[in-house]
Amino acid sequence: MSRGDLKVEVAHVSKQFNGEDPAHGLALSDVSFGVRTNEFVAIVGRSGCGKSTMLNIIAGLLDPSEGEVLINGKPVKGPGLDRGMVFQHASLFPWLTAIENIEFGPRNLGVPRERRRLLAQGLIELVRLKGFEGKYPRELSGGMQQRVAIARAMAMDPEILLMDEPFGALDQLTREDMQRELLRIWEGHKKTVLFVTHSIIEAVYLADRVLVFAPHPGCIRKEFSIGLPRPRQKSSTEFMRYYEEIYEAIG
Amino acid sequence: MRRSADGPPRRTRRGVTDFQIKLITLAGLLLLWEALSRLGYISPLVLPRPTRLATTLWDLSVYGFPKDITVWLHIRATLWRIVQGYLLAAVFAIPCGLIIGRYYLLERGTNPIITFARSVATISLLPLAIAWFGVSELSRVLLIMYGAFWAILTNTIQGARSVDVNLINAGRMFAATRGRIFFRVILPATLPRIFAGLKIALGISFMVIIAVEMIGTVEGLGALIQQARFFYKSDMAIDGTIFIGILGLILSLLLDWVERLTLPWAVGLEEVKR
Numbered sequence: 172m173s174r175g176d177l178k179v180e181v182a183h184v185s186k187q188f189n190g191e192d193p194a195h196g197l198a199l200s201d202v203s204f205g206v207r208t209n210e211f212v213a214i215v216g217r218s219g220c221g222k223s224t225m226l227n228i229i230a231g232l233l234d235p236s237e238g239e240v241l242i243n244g245k246p247v248k249g250p251g252l253d254r255g256m257v258f259q260h261a262s263l264f265p266w267l268t269a270i271e272n273i274e275f276g277p278r279n280l281g282v283p284r285e286r287r288r289l290l291a292q293g294l295i296e297l298v299r300l301k302g303f304e305g306k307y308p309r310e311l312s313g314g315m316q317q318r319v320a321i322a323r324a325m326a327m328d329p330e331i332l333l334m335d336e337p338f339g340a341l342d343q344l345t346r347e348d349m350q351r352e353l354l355r356i357w358e359g360h361k362k363t364v365l366f367v368t369h370s371i372i373e374a375v376y377l378a379d380r381v382l383v384f385a386p387h388p389g390c391i392r393k394e395f396s397i398g399l400p401r402p403r404q405k406s407s408t409e410f411m412r413y414y415e416e417i418y419e420a421i422g
Numbered sequence: 423m424r425r426s427a428d429g430p431p432r433r434t435r436r437g438v439t440d441f442q443i444k445l446i447t448l449a450g451l452l453l454l455w456e457a458l459s460r461l462g463y464i465s466p467l468v469l470p471r472p473t474r475l476a477t478t479l480w481d482l483s484v485y486g487f488p489k490d491i492t493v494w495l496h497i498r499a500t501l502w503r504i505v506q507g508y509l510l511a512a513v514f515a516i517p518c519g520l521i522i523g524r525y526y527l528l529e530r531g532t533n534p535i536i537t538f539a540r541s542v543a544t545i546s547l548l549p550l551a552i553a554w555f556g557v558s559e560l561s562r563v564l565l566i567m568y569g570a571f572w573a574i575l576t577n578t579i580q581g582a583r584s585v586d587v588n589l590i591n592a593g594r595m596f597a598a599t600r601g602r603i604f605f606r607v608i609l610p611a612t613l614p615r616i617f618a619g620l621k622i623a624l625g626i627s628f629m630v631i632i633a634v635e636m637i638g639t640v641e642g643l644g645a646l647i648q649q650a651r652f653f654y655k656s657d658m659a660i661d662g663t664i665f666i667g668i669l670g671l672i673l674s675l676l677l678d679w680v681e682r683l684t685l686p687w688a689v690g691l692e693e694v695k696r
């Protein structure tokens with residue numbers, strides 16, 4: 172794959188957290204990988220393997236200690252409109268209603284009231300939350316909150332969606348619904364997705380490619396291309412084979 | 423489902439509302455008090471009977487004590503002092519608290535000073551205030567401000583300091599500038615704690631006001647109680663105290679109402695749904 176095709180390029184990134192002893196403070200050590208345009212990449216690994224740190228560095232919320240991240244060939248200097256983020260616990264603004272949360276980004280960009288309302292209405296429909304526009308986050312279930320969080324990220328129309336264990340706190344059934352919803356949205360609005368999870372099944376179900384991270388220090392241990400057509404059957408033998416290979420890689 | 427405090431009136435089987443029950447209980451207690459007093463079980467010098475309190479109240483609101491300073495003027499004076507001192511405290515403490523709470527070094531540096539200043543009982547500053555500003559309205563208002571200031575400040579600092587970092591990150595991801603993050607993320611996230619501080623400060627203001635009104639003024643509920651004490655008028659002192667209680671109750675309810683209006687997202691879920 173040539174450099175020109177890469178939407179995201181992570182080059183020799185290390186992250187040393189200040190004030191911690193070097194043996195444990197090294198969250199990431201010389202990590203390099205690329206993500207192609209419209210590719211869906213999942214990062215899996217045990218807690219503490221630096222996968223969330225990696226996502227935050229790509230988001231521009233954290234600076235790498237060494238190395239750099241390139242988006243469309245340009246180095247990341249901080250958060251940007253080309254990247255949207257869906258946080259682990261939705262992290263919606265509790266004082267804003269569902270639709271106001273979705274409008275938060277466009278409002279900061281100075282999009283006029285009517286236009287951003289229209290945009291948000293469309294996204295409410297996309298994430299199937301019609302009738303819940305005026306609800307505050309605490310009045311919504313966990314799954315609904317994550318739908319709002321996805322819509323909030325989509326409202327900026329980013330090229331890249333960064334997702335940090337977005338379904339980790341949901342119950343099993345809601346989680347599977349959300350996985351299908353995410354694929355539907357991804358297929359409808361081509362986006363490049365980087366999805367951090369600790370669930371191997373989720374990673375194999377969703378992603379084109381799975382990166383397995385290992386801890387102490389955080390680095391990529393192995394990489395898998397998932398050559399299965401969608402929708403994928405979680406009970407199929409091929410699916411299970413990927414599951415077992417990745418399980419072994421995580422160790 | 424639990425019923426919220428100000429939900430529809432609850433009716434018992436006999437059709438009596440909650441409010442009526444409270445009223446009947448209060449009336450019953452007053453009646454018992456009146457009866458015990460008239461039967462000679464309670465000395466009117468120790469505890470005047472309710473009817474005596476009522477006639478004194480009538481005298482206070484028509485003729486006043488000292489002459490021509492009616493209870494309404496006393497209430498007005500007390501209220502005005504509280505409003506000035508309390509609002510001044512809020513106006514300075516909220517911005518200071520937000521800034522201190524957001525800057526780690528500032529928070530660490532000011533922490534001992536704030537803890538010290540907060541621990542100083544406001545009333546103990548009365549002689550100093552008089553030495554600096556004389557026996558004046560300024561002294562009284564500044565003392566109320568002092569008492570209220572630290573409660574609002576410390577609560578605002580705590581609130582600003584503990585804003586969920588993910589909310590700030592979300593602000594950064596969704597194109598908010600530093601200024602917008604301050605006003606649209608940190609400020610609303612801190613508001614519940616600010617209100618907690620405002621409520622504590624209101625109680626403190628009431629403690630301070632009554633004390634500072636006992637010196638160098640004839641106007642105000644504190645002054646009324648002090649004057650009543652000089653003339654051994656316990657009925658008048660009790661009436662003054664009742665008014666202080668009622669005033670405090672009304673201001674607390676007002677603050678609760680403002681909070682519900684400002685933070686519909688933070689109060690009880692049932693109320694939000696209604």
